[in-house]
Amino acid sequence: xxxxxxxxxLYAIPLLIGVNILTFVLFFVxxxxxxxxxxxxxxxxxxxxxxxxxxxxxxxxLPLLWNExxxxxxxxxxxxxxxxxxxxxxxxxxxxxxxxxxGADIQERMWPSLALALPxxxxxxxxxxxxxxxxxxxxxRALERIGIVSCVVLLSISSLFYIIGGQFLFAxxxxxxxxSGYDDxxxxxxxxxxxxLIGVFSGSGSGxxxxxxxxxxxxxxxxxxxxxxKGLTETEALFKHVLPNALIPILTGVVVIxxxxxxxxxxxxxxxxxxxxxxxxxxxxxSQDFAIVRSMVFLGSVxxxxxxxxxxxxxxxxxxxxxxx
Amino acid sequence: xxxxxxxxxxxxLLSSLLALVIYMRNKEHMQRPIQKIAQSKVGIAALVILLxxxxxxxxxSIHFKPNNTKNTEIISVLDYWAxxxxxxxxxxxxxxxxxxxxxxxxxxxxxGVVHWDYPRLENGGRHIYxxxxxxxxxxxxxxxxxxxxxxxxxxxxxxxxLIIRFIATHKQTPLLFLSPSLKVALIVMGVVISAAYCLVYxxxxxxxxxxxxxxxxxxxxxxxxxxxxxxxxTLTTLIMLPLxxxxxxxxxxxxxxxxxxxxxxxxxxxAIPGVLLIAASILMVQVYMSGHEQEFTSIIVRADTRxxxxxxxxxxxxxxxxxxxxxxxxxxxxxMEYVQAARALGVKKGMILFRHILPNVMHIVLISxxxxxxxxxxxxxxxxxxxxxxxxxxxxxxxxxxxxxxEMAREPIVWWxxxxxxxxxxxLVLAANLFADTVQDAFDPRRGIE
Numbered sequence: 002x003x004x005x006x007x008x009x010x011l012y013a014i015p016l017l018i019g020v021n022i023l024t025f026v027l028f029f030v031x032x033x034x035x036x037x038x039x040x041x042x043x044x045x046x047x048x049x050x051x052x053x054x055x056x057x058x059x060x061x062x063l064p065l066l067w068n069e070x071x072x073x074x075x076x077x078x079x080x081x082x083x084x085x086x087x088x089x090x091x092x093x094x095x096x097x098x099x100x101x102x103x104g105a106d107i108q109e110r111m112w113p114s115l116a117l118a119l120p121x122x123x124x125x126x127x128x129x130x131x132x133x134x135x136x137x138x139x140x141x142r143a144l145e146r147i148g149i150v151s152c153v154v155l156l157s158i159s160s161l162f163y164i165i166g167g168q169f170l171f172a173x174x175x176x177x178x179x180x181s182g183y184d185d186x187x188x189x190x191x192x193x194x195x196x197x198l199i200g201v202f203s204g205s206g207s208g209x210x211x212x213x214x215x216x217x218x219x220x221x222x223x224x225x226x227x228x229x230x231k232g233l234t235e236t237e238a239l240f241k242h243v244l245p246n247a248l249i250p251i252l253t254g255v256v257v258i259x260x261x262x263x264x265x266x267x268x269x270x271x272x273x274x275x276x277x278x279x280x281x282x283x284x285x286x287x288s289q290d291f292a293i294v295r296s297m298v299f300l301g302s303v304x305x306x307x308x309x310x311x312x313x314x315x316x317x318x319x320x321x322x323x324x325x326x
Numbered sequence: 327x328x329x330x331x332x333x334x335x336x337x338x339l340l341s342s343l344l345a346l347v348i349y350m351r352n353k354e355h356m357q358r359p360i361q362k363i364a365q366s367k368v369g370i371a372a373l374v375i376l377l378x379x380x381x382x383x384x385x386x387s388i389h390f391k392p393n394n395t396k397n398t399e400i401i402s403v404l405d406y407w408a409x410x411x412x413x414x415x416x417x418x419x420x421x422x423x424x425x426x427x428x429x430x431x432x433x434x435x436x437x438g439v440v441h442w443d444y445p446r447l448e449n450g451g452r453h454i455y456x457x458x459x460x461x462x463x464x465x466x467x468x469x470x471x472x473x474x475x476x477x478x479x480x481x482x483x484x485x486x487x488l489i490i491r492f493i494a495t496h497k498q499t500p501l502l503f504l505s506p507s508l509k510v511a512l513i514v515m516g517v518v519i520s521a522a523y524c525l526v527y528x529x530x531x532x533x534x535x536x537x538x539x540x541x542x543x544x545x546x547x548x549x550x551x552x553x554x555x556x557x558x559x560t561l562t563t564l565i566m567l568p569l570x571x572x573x574x575x576x577x578x579x580x581x582x583x584x585x586x587x588x589x590x591x592x593x594x595x596x597a598i599p600g601v602l603l604i605a606a607s608i609l610m611v612q613v614y615m616s617g618h619e620q621e622f623t624s625i626i627v628r629a630d631t632r633x634x635x636x637x638x639x640x641x642x643x644x645x646x647x648x649x650x651x652x653x654x655x656x657x658x659x660x661x662m663e664y665v666q667a668a669r670a671l672g673v674k675k676g677m678i679l680f681r682h683i684l685p686n687v688m689h690i691v692l693i694s695x696x697x698x699x700x701x702x703x704x705x706x707x708x709x710x711x712x713x714x715x716x717x718x719x720x721x722x723x724x725x726x727x728x729x730x731x732x733e734m735a736r737e738p739i740v741w742w743x744x745x746x747x748x749x750x751x752x753x754l755v756l757a758a759n760l761f762a763d764t765v766q767d768a769f770d771p772r773r774g775i776e
Contacts (some may be wrong), residue, residue: 019594027606036613153763157700157756159707161727162748169734267601268708286605287713294606302597309593 002317009313013306020302021086024295029081034061037291059098059292085295094296099288103296106281113183114265114277117193121200122262126255128201129208136209137216138239148209155206163203164272171195181274196273200266215250219243249320257312260304264297328389328400330630332557332637336387339564359689362768367510369764374514375757378522382549383556389626400626404553408546411529414449416541419733422742423465423532425451450533465532472527476520483519484512536742538729548746550721555754558637558706558716559699565641570648571691575683577649578656579675588653592646600643601712607639608632608714629717636709636716640702648694655687689769696762700755707751723747 038055039047055061064080088095094103136148172180178195219225220243228238265279274280278297285293350356363369386404405412419428426444433445446457454460504512525545528534535544577588595603611632615622622628659665659682668678709715710724711731718725730743 015590016594016597019590020597023594023598024606027610036617039617153759154756157759158752159704159723159727159748159755161707161711162752165727165731165734165744169739173734261599264599267712271712282602282605283712286609289609291609294602294609298598298602298606301599301602305597305599 005317006310006314009310013310016306017090017299017302020299021089024298025082025086028291028295029085034081037061059096089296089299095292097285097292098290103293106293107278107296107300110265110276110278110281111263112277113189113275114270114279115262116189117196117200117269117275117277118262118265120193120197121204121266122255122258124197125201125204125208126251129205129212130251132205132209133212133216134239134244136213137220137243138235140217140220152206152210152213155203156210157206158203160203160268163199164268167195167199167202168272181272183273183275192273192275196269196275200269212247212251215247216243219247249316252319253312253315256315257308259311260307261301263304264301328391330389330400330627331634332561332630333387333389335561335564335634336384336557339560340384359765359768363764365505365507366764366767367507368760369768370507370511371514372757372760372764374511375518375753376761378518379552379754379757380556383553386550386553400624402553404549408549411543411546415543416447416449416533416537418537418539418541419740420447420450420533420537420541422534422536422544423451423461424536425454425457425461428740447533450537451531453531465528468528468531469524472524473520475527476523477516479523480516480519484516487512535746536740538726538743539733544726544743544746547721547726547743548723548750551723551726551747551750552754554633554716554720554722555703555706555751557633558640559702559758561634561637562640562644562702563695563698565638566645566648567691567695569641570645570652571684571687573645574649574652575656575679575687578653579660579679579683581657585653588649592649595643596646601709601714603643604636604639604709605712605714608636611635625719629720632717633720640705644698644702648691648698651690651694652687655690656683659683659686693762693766693769696758696765700758700762703751703755703758707747723751 034056035052038052038061042051042055061081085095092104094107097103097106132148136145139145139148168180171177172195178191181192183189183192216239220239224246225238225242228242229235233241263278264282265275265277267279267283269275270277270279271283282294282297284290285297350360363373382404385407386402388403389400390403391400392406417427420426421428425447427447429444430442431445432440433443434440446452451457451461451464454464525534529543529545533543533545535548538544538547573588573592577585615628615631622631665678665682668682673681706715706722707724707727710722711728713728715724716722726743726747730740730747733740733743
């Protein structure tokens with residue numbers, strides 16, 4: 002087991018290097034630091050001096066890959082690639098283009114993101130699975146048809162509609178919750194409840210449909226028929242036999258996104274002004290802060306790789322058929 | 327005649343689609359799924375609506391430079407037809423079917439009295455003398471006339487269609503005994519054409535969906551957005567298909583180091599959060615464009631380039647899912663007896679791939695193309711909200727929503743831009759989803775025996 006985990010960890014290294022090279026190419030080779038500086042300082046009438054100052058300030062004044070002028074080892078270390086990417090591997094994110102410490106920002110903003118994403122995931126899971134079970138239980142009846150049709154309608158509506166509509170109805174007209182904002186501790190609850198509910202609702206269309214197909218696939222199998230023949234009612238067969246077996250794909254599907262919950266939800270956080278990582282990224286995109294975007298790309302890919310690892314491990318834990326090879 | 331990049335690609339896509347349909351029409355193994363689609367009433371109804379959207383998108387994709395006017399703006403055939411809608415703007419917001427502006431102004435009446443009131447619109451409801459009394463009656467009257475004319479036109483079209491069908495097939499079926507799905511198709515077609523005609527007729531006299539902040543007709547914006555949605559939904563697929571098919575099949579078929587490399591590529595791409603990759607690439611495109619201003623002289627060319635880039639980036643971020651599916655399916659097919667037999671007979675590897683593997687994974691490709699379409703249309707709105715979507719001068723539902731979002735705080739609220747955008751988007755996505763379900767049902771071999 003431990004050997005397996007170590008091997009998976011080693012496999013993650015070339016992946017992260019690949020991500021890093023890709024972002025490096027995107028950010029520095031396609032457009033030179035000069036272009037970036039010009040963009041940050043405003044397009045028109047930028048003096049050469051101002052550009053050089055900006056580059057000096059943010060550490061972009063080095064060669065890209067190879068520093069001819071430096072001595073031995075520094076030929077490699079004194080370059081943008083080394084300076085800007087090796088730090089990422091050690092989770093030293095450095096300073097944003099506007100001069101803030103990215104690492105500290107991330108640590109601070111991680112928690113609001115999690116406070117929003119985790120309840121959304123859990124409540125969503127419970128709601129989706131219950132409705133999916135209900136639809137499977139009443140299959141081939143009118144209730145199922147109504148359920149399927151409403152699923153298609155729900156998933157055809159833009160998520161922006163749910164957010165704008167929900168905010169308008171519950172916060173502006175009914176005034177049940179504040180429109181947006183965030184607070185520390187338990188008082189955050191009143192700010193979080195609406196985004197969580199909207200998140201659950203807007204995801205329910207596709208969620209219910211997906212879990213329903215999972216359950217339907219299980220229901221057709223022989224062991225369920227045996228259970229029925231044994232004299233179990235449909236409900237008993239569903240809860241005792243189908244649900245535990247269908248939980249395997251559900252569980253592994255959830256595990257893979259668990260680490261990514263830290264990244265937060267871009268849209269939700271920005272609509273409800275929750276100071277999480279999602280809105281942080283969004284602000285960075287809008288103010289064109291390359292340092293933050295690059296850090297978030299790296300963080301996101303680390304979490305994704307972690308998710309893959311966790312999925313593999315969870316497979317081996319819950320599914321006895323899977324042997325580590 | 328001006329051909330933008332996306333126009334060219336759309337027509338390329340259309341012609342290859344037609345070629346595919348003609349190729350598939352006479353294939354024996356395609357008969358069952360096609361018939362199954364044709365028998366599904368919901369599927370056919372959705373298809374008719376989709377075709378209507380596609381028609382609008384296509385006439386909006388033929389661009390030219392009008393030579394009679396002074397300005398050198400590139401316009402499309404749709405713009406030309408809707409020039410009254412396009413040019414008849416107001417000063418600022420006005421509600422649907424309103425005759426007065428949204429905000430008060432100082433008005434000097436004919437006898438020189440100055441007062442502070444809502445001014446009459448320049449174009450909306452111009453023909454009515456006393457709006458307080460006549461407005462409702464006039465709307466109902468115009469609505470009835472529009473619907474009636476629309477019905478007449480659509481019934482002419484339907485009769486024409488039946489006559490052509492009769493001439494072509496010599497099948498004389500009384501109207502009541504047409505196959506149920508054809509009946510549904512004709513009814514939906516009639517409804518859609520009548521409704522569309524009615525809306526167009528009404529928009530000659532009113533702003534059917536109101537006007538936006540700068541006084542532009544919202545109905546016009548919503549229609550223009552159709553092309554953007556369709557382009558994103560289809561061109562992205564065009565870009566991702568070759569990548570996904572070639573890589574997926576090669577990885578599954580050859581295994582070994584080929585498989586390792588391809589898996590490495592798509593895991594790396596997947597590892598980067600999609601939104602961030604798109605954002606980073608769009609930032610780069612912006613930097614590039616501001617650095618090469620002389621290449622993008624016209625606004626529409628610049629917007630078009632950005633739209634194309636967005637499709638390209640979305641394609642690059644989206645191909646991995648399909649690639650993984652195809653790889654798994656090819657792994658399974660590789661061990662099938664007919665492939666083994668072909669190999670034993672000494673058929674070359676390229677030939678096996680082309681003749682035996684590719685046709686047998688096509689149903690997965692087809693299903694995923696239709697499934698992806700609706701999610702891409704929805705994604706456009708979200709991306710435009712984050713400002714990494716289409717250019718801000720491009721008409722798109724995302725831009726409409728983004729622009730109208732803040733106006734919900736006004737009193738009285740400005741709801742029409744949002745509603746129009748959501749309505750048009752919802753219709754397209756719902757139709758696409760329903761059609762995708764039908765296609766999936768028809769082509770999924772596991773659901774074949776029923």
